[in-house]
Amino acid sequence: MLGVPEMVVPQRRRGTNLPKMGDFNQAVILDSIRRSEEGLSRVELAASAGLAAQTVSNICRRLLDAELIMEAGKETSGPGKPRTILRLNPQGMYAIGIHIDPALTSYALLDAVGTVLVSIDEPTDLCSTPEQAVAAMGAQIRQIIAESGIPEQRVAGVGVATPGPVDASSGTVVDPPHMTGWNRVPLRDLLRESTGLPVVMDKDVTASAVAELWAGADASATDFVFVYIGTGIGAGLVLNDEVVRGASGNVGEIGHIITDPDGPPCDCGRRGCVKVTCMPETLVAQARALGGLPALAEGAVQSLPEDMAALAEAASAGNTAAQDVLAQSARRLAAAVSVLTNLLDVDRVVFGGPFWPALAPTYLAQMPALLTHLSVTDSVHSVDVVGTIVNSGEEAFGAACLVMENAFSPKAAQLLLDSKI
Missing domain, CATH: 3.30.420.40 (ATPase, nucleotide binding domain)
Incomplete structure (x- = not known):
């Protein structure tokens, strides 16, 4: 059509022109706008969402009236009428x-x-x-x-x-x-x-x-496992760009995946589960038992975050006992994570959670090779290992x-x- 240059727009969720689908279509439009850093025009929204131009225009008018989106200037990309760019209104919600x-x-x-x-x-x-x-x-x-x-x-x-x-x-x-x-x-x-x-x-x-999706993760990362390291350890799952929750909302209970068959006994009756081999309190206890770490000496009363920070600091300073504890935890957790990556065939693992910063240097250095070794699809695709893009301390x-x-x-x-x- 004259005056309308060819556009390349990201293919995300698409809307439907069936009747009574207004709520879904509005969500599609909002989601498309928020995913675009520069904003989108109505023409681009219609193309990406697969909706009629009039449908998009009506939805945008409602969103503008509700102050959820705002007009952010004009853009000229060729012959024809300049397009009005739409963005989320930061103060709209x-x-x-x-x-x-x-x-x-x-x-x-x-x-x-x-x-x-x-x-x-x-x-x-x-x-x-x-x-x-x-x-x-x-x-x-x-x-x-x-x-x-x-x-x-x-x-x-x-x-x-x-x-x-x-x-x-x-x-x-x-x-x-x-x-x-x-x-x-x-x-x-x-x-x-x-x-x-x-x-x-x-x-x-x-x-x-x-949060990983909302904060603007790599648009190509539509399938990944999020390994959460807090006081406990769990996993979140994203497939086809959507968060998977499971039948009861309890996806990711990985505490009883066995990481070391000869490891310590678990309350489930087996040995070497994630719950008793990889959690932060376990790592602190192991480091304390090895000795040689003044900040973790018996009788030193600190919170778990302070203990983990001390363990990470000791490892960074070259303390071999601290380094061994963290390296062993990387090997053990890699065994558990590989179960997920092999089962689900994802190509990315994202680590995060309150205690991730203490483990990041060791895990980012060792985990990629460990997962490659344990992957059954390494000849087909690699498994990227990254830290969360959400700032540390902003779990809320x-x-x-x-x-x-x-x-x-x-x-x-x-x-x-x-x-x-």
Whole structure:
């Protein structure tokens, strides 16, 4: 057509021109706009989403009226009328995230483009009852909103990331291994009551996988495993550019994959599981037993994050005992991760979580070769090993991204037609 040059647009999720698909189509448009750093025109949106130009125009008008997107200037790319570029409006929506780890609870306030406006960390309260602890979390969230000065009606909700296992359908935390007393805690409902806001709850590993997508990971990385290293270790899964959650929301419980058949006994009755060979507290205990690390000497009272930092610092300084502990953990965890990469045929492994920075130098140096050796598809494709693009200390970013995913990402469920039609 004269005046309209040929365009190359990324092929993401496509919309549908069937009736009653407005919500899905709107999510497709929002998702396309947020994925483009430079913004997109209506013509480009129609091409990438496979929607009629009028459908795209109507959706964009609604989004502009709601101030979720904004016009960001004109662009001329050839003969014809200049195109108006559309981008997300940073102030159009906000989300709050809360990440609960047995050692640390983190909060983050994000705007619509993912900028962290507020970040707060505090020790996790495991002495109070879960109900009291969650009430305090709710109060902290209310304080963050009040002090930020943002319009409360623009807060889309609260995302909460918690250790598993969880009952996703009821928003319940089901007896996490390192949080004594948190058995069948209705976290989602308690937090909704204490904040007065919609709440989305997910496992910490799943939230981390969502964050990796939301933060702008390599567009080619549509299939990957996210290995989360916190007080516990789990895995998030992304296939075909979508986060996989499983039947009950508990994808990634890898604690009982055997990494060393001759390793220490596990409470499951077997030996050498991830749970007893690779977790940070295990590594600290091993280093302490070897001696020669003053910061980890018997009687030295520190938190687990401080202990892991001391172990990493000792290894970096050339302490062979510390280096051996971390190298052994890399070999063991590679054995577990290779089970996932071989089973799922992914070509990327992303490591992250609160304790990842302490392990990153050793793992990034040793893990690629280990996974290549253990891969059954190494003659077909390699397996990239990378660290998360989410900044260390911003695990609550992933929790807030759960809200953004819920608001922006197209969901197959939206395509299900009413059975009465």
